[in-house]
Amino acid sequence: MKIVGIRLPGQARIRVARLEGTRVTVLTDVAGFWRDPRGWTASGSDAGGESFDLAEVELAPAVLPSARVICVGLNYQAHAAEGSFRDDDLPPYPTLFARWTASLSASGDPAPVPSNEDGLDWEGEVAAFIGTTLTDADSDTAREAVIGYAAFNDLTARRAQKLTSQWILGKNGDNTGPLGPLVTVDEAGDLRDGLRVQTRVNGTLVQDGNTRDMIYELGDVLSFISRTFTLNAGDVICTGTPAGVGYARTPPWLLHPGDTVEVEVERVGIVTTPIVDNDYRHGSYTAAVLASEAAPASRVAR
Numbered sequence: 001m002k003i004v005g006i007r008l009p010g011q012a013r014i015r016v017a018r019l020e021g022t023r024v025t026v027l028t029d030v031a032g033f034w035r036d037p038r039g040w041t042a043s044g045s046d047a048g049g050e051s052f053d054l055a056e057v058e059l060a061p062a063v064l065p066s067a068r069v070i071c072v073g074l075n076y077q078a079h080a081a082e083g084s085f086r087d088d089d090l091p092p093y094p095t096l097f098a099r100w101t102a103s104l105s106a107s108g109d110p111a112p113v114p115s116n117e118d119g120l121d122w123e124g125e126v127a128a129f130i131g132t133t134l135t136d137a138d139s140d141t142a143r144e145a146v147i148g149y150a151a152f153n154d155l156t157a158r159r160a161q162k163l164t165s166q167w168i169l170g171k172n173g174d175n176t177g178p179l180g181p182l183v184t185v186d187e188a189g190d191l192r193d194g195l196r197v198q199t200r201v202n203g204t205l206v207q208d209g210n211t212r213d214m215i216y217e218l219g220d221v222l223s224f225i226s227r228t229f230t231l232n233a234g235d236v237i238c239t240g241t242p243a244g245v246g247y248a249r250t251p252p253w254l255l256h257p258g259d260t261v262e263v264e265v266e267r268v269g270i271v272t273t274p275i276v277d278n279d280y281r282h283g284s285y286t287a288a289v290l291a292s293e294a295a296p297a298s299r300v301a302r
Contacts, residue, residue: 001041002269003148003182005030005062005106008052014060016040018048019181025051034064034234037131037147041184059106061179064234069099071154071171072221075214075240082248093224094216097167099154099238105175110276111255114173117157119254120275123241124199124207124263126191127152128218129182134231142226143219149188151180151271152238153199153263158247158254174281179236180263180271188267191218196266197242202259209242216240 002019006026016033017024025048027033027040040047063069073095074080080090105111113120131147154171155178161170189195191211199207218239225231246253255261257277264270 001184001187003027003033003041003062003184005060006052006057007060008057014062016062017052017057019054022054023051024054024057025049030062030064033062034067037129037233041147059108061101061104061106062182063101063104063179063236065101067101067234067236068231069101069104069177069236069238070225071097071099071238072216072240073097073167075216076209076242077213077215078209078243079241079245080215082243082245090215094221096225097171099177100172103172103174104177104179105273107178107180107271107273109175109178110274110280111155111173111175111178112276112278112280113255113257114157114160114281115278117159117254119246119256120173120176121156121158121246121254122199122201122206122261122263123154123156123245124197124209124265125152125154125241126150126195126197126211126239126265126268127179128191128237128239130222130231130235130237131233133233134222134226137223137226139217139219139223142222143190145222145231146185146218147233148182148184149191149195149265149268150182151263151265151269153178153261153271153273154238154241155255155261155273175273178263178271178273180265180269183268191239195268196264198264199244199261200264201253201255201261206246206253207242207244209244211239213242214240 127150155176157170194212259275262272
């Protein structure tokens with residue numbers, strides 16, 4: 001099953017809907033969905049309300065405002081080698097950093113280049129959604145708590161990221177966390193079996209990895225986190241990017257206004273992001289997002 005967040009015309013409230021082809025069927029609101037995500041995504045479920053064509057709605061991340069978005073850095077051997085650990089041993093535990101839900105967006109939402117950056121860098125990933133509470137969980141239990149996956153792009157402001165030893169500033173630019181539809185595990189499969197992760201810039205392939213090459217396996221990462229703080233239904237784990245990021249190239253290659261970047265995850269889908277200039281941040285659309293206290297909705301349905 002594919003799950004998306006949507007806004008109806010003229011309404012700020014985000015609803016959760018089932019996506020089938022070019023039609024969406026409303027299930028409930030975001031809070032209601034994450035109170036019982038397995039119930040809403042049960043195989044064969046005929047639950048649903050109004051149905052709309054994709055062209056009639058705006059996409060939005062189906063994410064609770066209170067959700068934790070936890071990102072795993074340097075989780076593919078080749079990517080670690082092209083970056084911070086080129087000449088060093090990998091750390092025994094995963095590098096984790098946080099995104100705020102306010103940075104998330106949907107497929108088609110423009111991502112602005114901040115005024116103090118030369119461009120944005122791409123990082124194609126798989127995002128995993130937690131479906132139940134996890135406290136002090138073992139790896140198998142933690143892995144089974146994952147309800148589904150989405151294509152994700154951890155768009156990064158590299159100059160801001162490198163100003164300090166903490167990465168949060170460079171990882172939370174406006175609209176720099178585009179998420180595709182959530183695809184349930186029964187359709188997507190297990191990351192250990194291997195899902196291909198590709199990133200394309202203006203149609204050119206720039207990343208081509210596979211989740212079987214992850215250094216820190218998802219179940220182990222979730223177990224590790226759960227021993228410090230409880231994970232809740234609706235929390236999101238972004239599992240890291242393979243090699244091929246722009247800043248590590250010679251010469252560096254960053255995203256500029258007019259570029260389009262897309263991330264495709266095998267059996268999960270595609271998330272597409274047009275890059276725009278910093279003036280977008282000062283427009284009426286950003287003001288409307290802040291006023292609604294919700295993540296941005298997509299102007300282009302994909």
